[in-house]
Amino acid sequence: MFEPFHYEFFVNGIVAAGLAGALTGLVGVYIVLRKMAYIGHGLSHAIFGGAVVSFVMSINFFVGASVWGVFSALLITVTARKRTIGADAAIGIVTTASFALGIAIISKYKTFTRSFDAALFGNVLGVSDGDVLALALVLSVTVCTIFVGYKLFLFTAFDSEVGRLYGVPTGWVDIMFSLILAATIVVSMQVLGVTLIAANVVIPPIIARMITNSFKRMLLLSTIVGSSCGIVGIYLSYYIDVSSGATIVLVGSTLFVLALMYNIIQARRHRIWSHFRKKPAITRIPFSSGKL
């Protein structure tokens, strides 16, 4: 049971997965409640383009992908504010163009020696101390930002139009979250992979939402669920020899199904109880009684 913990790469991997899961779970709450789930999907693909460009130009991955991610996040947020375009179309244009650029560069430079499988699907073997440190740093900054700006995030996510009237800088809050999401994707890429980050941004908050009706508790639960999925997923991936990102997402999906079943059973129980409750008498007036 504790055998994999004898390997340094596994310890690094499981810590990174726990941190990445907590981070995506926490950031995901705002993304899901603001109905921006597609942005996580799009931004992760956009950052893949940045990762490829940074490799071709021999720039540090974190620097290249971060600059690219910040630029894409700002472009999406600003474009989405145009009434005639809309958020979904803005994300579609910016991210697919960026992803296509990455693919074009890979196909152009046939002499590519580096495999991008890890960036696409996640690879626990490649997690370094630097990756863990970057994850811990981004998670700490995100927790502090949400703690300090809790009131503003809540108002913006719930009712941004009225929030603006009450002096909440909703535009800045959205930009701030897009930047945090970009940073989350950059640092989680090695563990979860570009194609699976989006799922981890969405699944833990939805599970948390099914369990609680409170924003505060949802933040906490989503972080715990995300982190647990990461740890259990990595542990399982070691034994079943499947990509780490895929295993983490599958663990999350299983938990989602369980939470859904719990909700359905609760609703059924409620319906059955209400069936046995005493019903008030219905006053029936026959049409022939002359009272109509």
Place this chain on the structure above:
Amino acid sequence: MLHPLPHSPSYIDPVVSIESLTGGYNGELVLESVDLTISHGDFVGLVGPSGSGKTSLLKAILGTLDVYDGRVLVNGVDASVRRPRVGYVPQLETIDWNFPVTVEEVVMMGCTMNSPLFPWVTGLQRKSAARMMEHLGISALAKRHISDLSGGQQQRIFLARALVGNQAIVLLDEPTSGVDIKTRDDIMHLLHELNHQGITVIMTTHEINSVAAHLPRVVCLNGRIIADGPPSKVLTTEILTETYGGPMPVIHHNGMAIVVERPHRFGYHARKGEDQDSAGLEHQDIV
């Protein structure tokens, strides 16, 4: 009359002055040359067809409408220069009822106006939120989720959010839309009570008979102001026909103006070959 009078607006003390306002969105005009003065303690209902600029007029007062000409002064200050301290209750249809938030949390959002950039709710703000919930009779619901409540209770939450920052003016966008008769009556009684306590109330409504007819002041709007005054003077066939761009017969019953829906020609009366007059409306009733 459902609600007690008199209301006592102070006509020498305007809180909202709209002067020759022309405004809209993205260059498209919605309001043209609108002049309106609302005094402290007024209770005003804005009526008009969909797209007539009722919500836009509220947004002009809130300082979020694009103003192309004229100006809007709230408490003497231009609303486009400094965001006015005005409570706002949006249409309940626009609220995400599935959002994980409790009644207390929603009410405390209203305190944001006093300190928008301060990260946390202070003890003082928490106390005023509790006082406001007590005042509006929803303190027992503080920890409940917003979707667990009735229509009237939901409207009270957003009223509490609008008033918790001690706002003296409250704007409501169709507060009685989509609620049953009892809830509508509860909401209107509550608004009248708040108005008696000195709060200026400006609301939009589509319900002329059940809501607008009971307000002290009605403004008919269709891109511009068609009429402004007490319902007995404003709710007439001519004015409503001009406002809505179609025939709107009004009859008077026990001193109350009632807008009558014209019987359409596809139902019972059409089959019987009866016209409007024989369907129950008589010429002498229509004013």
